[in-house]
Every structure is written in C-alpha cells, then in structure tokens.
Amino acid sequence: MLSLVLDQNYKEYFKNNRKNFQEELLKEAVNVREKIKDILMIGNINLLENAHKLVMYTLGEEKEQLEDFARVEGISWASHNLTLAFKLEWVQAIRRTLWQFLQEYDIENQNQFEIIDFFYQLERKVNDGIDQFLNVFFLSYSEYKDKLIEAQRVLVENLSVPIIPITQKVCVLPLIGQIDSTRVHIIEEKALMEIGRLRIHSLIMDLSGIAQMETEVIDHLIKIIDGANMMGCHCVITGLRPELVRKITRLGLSFENKAETKVSLQQALEDYLATK
Structure with a gap:
C-alpha cells in the first residue's frame, strides 16, 4: 500500500514540476540540448515531451506502454538516421535527473520509511524501467536498420543487373x-x-x-x-x-x-x- 501511494505521489510531483524537471534535464544533457530543435525538425521528435512520457511510464510501472513507446522511438530514430550516442546521453540524463527529483520530493515531504527495503524496490523499479526502455529501443532501432539495409541491398542488386x-x-x-x-x-x-x-x-x-x-x-x-x-x-x-x-x-x-x-x-x- 505504501508503495502504491508513493508511486502516485511521485507521478503527481513530476506533473506539477514538469518545467523544473525539463530545465534540470537540459543542464544534464549538455550535448543533446543543442540538437533538440534539429531533432524536432528532422524527425518530428519532441525530446522533452518524450522524456516526460518515459518518466510517467517508469514510475507507473506501465511495462507494456513503455515497450511500445520504445519500439516506436527506435524505428523513428533509425528511419531518420539520428545518432545513437545522443539518445544514450539523453536517456542517462533522464535517469540522473529523475533520481535527483525523487530525492527532492522525499526531502520536501520528510518521508520516513518504516520499511527500509522500499527504497531499494524503488531503485530497482526506476532503473529496470529505464533499462527496459533502452533494451527495446536498441532492438527496435537495430531491427529497422537491418531491414532497411536488406531492402537497399536488394535494390542495389536489381539496379546492378538491369535487363x-x-x-x-x-x-x-x-x-x-x-x-x-x-x-x-x-x-x-x-x-x-x-x-x-x-x-x-x-x-x-x-x-x-x-x-x-x-x-x-x-x-x-x-x-x-x-x-x-x-x-x-x-x-x-x-x-x-x-x-x-x-x-x-x-x-x-x-x-x-x-x-x-x-x-x-x-x-x-x-x-x-x-x-x-
């Protein structure tokens, strides 16, 4: 019960402090923040909006939605040839900023956990959610790229033998x-x-x-x-x-x-x- 209550409280906290979260996130992701507008123009990918989705799915343990979101993101990044290094830096910045805000919430609310294991459960949940997103994202990205490369190979083969x-x-x-x-x-x-x-x-x-x-x-x-x-x-x-x-x-x-x-x-x- 304590876990469920805190999960909901955390989600509300992030919703209410969305702007502050985004500002801190941009400070963490030094290289990516310069490319946010370019990525939006190239692939119609809103990094800040997607960061919020990732946090909400992770805190709510919405595994199915998280995996679907990761697959769509993987295909989108692969189809527009966006750099994987930027994505990795961005997601790791989300992870660090998320932990920072969770700590701030607990300090503000003076949370005293009667069950010390809850903190470790929270740590596993957050990190597992982020890692799950990254795993599915990279698999989706790679599968799309492989299919694209195969399609291009077939096209080149056909063009190289024009009867x-x-x-x-x-x-x-x-x-x-x-x-x-x-x-x-x-x-x-x-x-x-x-x-x-x-x-x-x-x-x-x-x-x-x-x-x-x-x-x-x-x-x-x-x-x-x-x-x-x-x-x-x-x-x-x-x-x-x-x-x-x-x-x-x-x-x-x-x-x-x-x-x-x-x-x-x-x-x-x-x-x-x-x-x-």
Missing part, C-alpha cells in the same frame, strides 16, 4: 563498374531468371563499361553464357575492351561457339532491330 527489353525477343544487359565474385553470382541468378520469365531469344551483354575482370569472374561469365544457351537464348557480347580481350586470350578462354561478338552495343542494336 532492358528492346523487343519481345531481344533484351540488353549493360554491365558497368567492378564485377567481383559476389556480383557475378547475382548477374547469373538475375539473367537466367529473366531469360525464363521473359522468354528472351537473344541477350545482348554489353561489357563496354568494364575494363578489368578477375579470372574467376571471366570463367563464371562464360558459364552464364552456357546456361543461357541451354535455355535456348542466344548471347551477344559487345564492347569488349582491348585490355580485357588480352586477358581472356592469355587465359586460353574464348567466347567462340558460345556467343556472338559485336564491336559495340550500337552495332548489335542496329543489326537486331533491322533483322529480328
């Missing part, structure tokens, strides 16, 4: 930039999948944007051509640079009998659009 339909039967696969072992596997998966899905008869693979390839990548590219041929798709290679040709011939590899070669993508398109 462009020219006619119903002819498509172009322009390859640019660095192709490593990871990307060549993505190219293989996407190319063969699209050949089957679009029923491509001729796939023009333009390599004019690639100057160098590792040996294993060249070997894998030839296997992709073999796979396309097995699916009934004729491959055309365009834009081979001299340095890449020299490396392919030194390795004893060849596209002969596997794919047709053209000087440029423009030539291939002129030939195919004229005859296909």
Whole structure:
C-alpha cells in the first residue's frame, strides 16, 4: 500500500514540476540540448515531451506502454538516421535527473520509511524501467536498420543487373563498374531468371563499361553464357575492351561457339532491330 501511494505521489510531483524537471534535464544533457530543435525538425521528435512520457511510464510501472513507446522511438530514430550516442546521453540524463527529483520530493515531504527495503524496490523499479526502455529501443532501432539495409541491398542488386527489353525477343544487359565474385553470382541468378520469365531469344551483354575482370569472374561469365544457351537464348557480347580481350586470350578462354561478338552495343542494336 505504501508503495502504491508513493508511486502516485511521485507521478503527481513530476506533473506539477514538469518545467523544473525539463530545465534540470537540459543542464544534464549538455550535448543533446543543442540538437533538440534539429531533432524536432528532422524527425518530428519532441525530446522533452518524450522524456516526460518515459518518466510517467517508469514510475507507473506501465511495462507494456513503455515497450511500445520504445519500439516506436527506435524505428523513428533509425528511419531518420539520428545518432545513437545522443539518445544514450539523453536517456542517462533522464535517469540522473529523475533520481535527483525523487530525492527532492522525499526531502520536501520528510518521508520516513518504516520499511527500509522500499527504497531499494524503488531503485530497482526506476532503473529496470529505464533499462527496459533502452533494451527495446536498441532492438527496435537495430531491427529497422537491418531491414532497411536488406531492402537497399536488394535494390542495389536489381539496379546492378538491369535487363532492358528492346523487343519481345531481344533484351540488353549493360554491365558497368567492378564485377567481383559476389556480383557475378547475382548477374547469373538475375539473367537466367529473366531469360525464363521473359522468354528472351537473344541477350545482348554489353561489357563496354568494364575494363578489368578477375579470372574467376571471366570463367563464371562464360558459364552464364552456357546456361543461357541451354535455355535456348542466344548471347551477344559487345564492347569488349582491348585490355580485357588480352586477358581472356592469355587465359586460353574464348567466347567462340558460345556467343556472338559485336564491336559495340550500337552495332548489335542496329543489326537486331533491322533483322529480328
């Protein structure tokens, strides 16, 4: 009963001294206070209002509301790329200021606890509540970031293998930039999948944007051509640079009998659009 009465009294005390609490909190959070307006503008996140919510949920032991609040905060901070260091400093400042005000309340009301263990119960409740918020917040933040990174990875993979339909039967696969072992596997998966899905008869693979390839990548590219041929798709290679040709011939590899070669993508398109 004593615990319940004091819990309610503490909550009322914080409501009545909300402005003083915020002023002390801003003194504690030295680095964050300079960013409060920026954070509000960037993510529509009111740090002072949210600090009050955290205190009320903690004092009231409203665990479900506290966890829901932490999840929303985690997603909000992650989606707006707000710095975790600021959040940690802010929450720890809330913890310190909260204890300061609890002590002031007890001094003002000359609380004499008949049960000394109550103080330790209060300490556990406050710290457990704050820690619970931080744990759920960081989990929510990390999960959202992981999903965002995965979505961006898939987007980059799709953009890195753009198969462009020219006619119903002819498509172009322009390859640019660095192709490593990871990307060549993505190219293989996407190319063969699209050949089957679009029923491509001729796939023009333009390599004019690639100057160098590792040996294993060249070997894998030839296997992709073999796979396309097995699916009934004729491959055309365009834009081979001299340095890449020299490396392919030194390795004893060849596209002969596997794919047709053209000087440029423009030539291939002129030939195919004229005859296909």
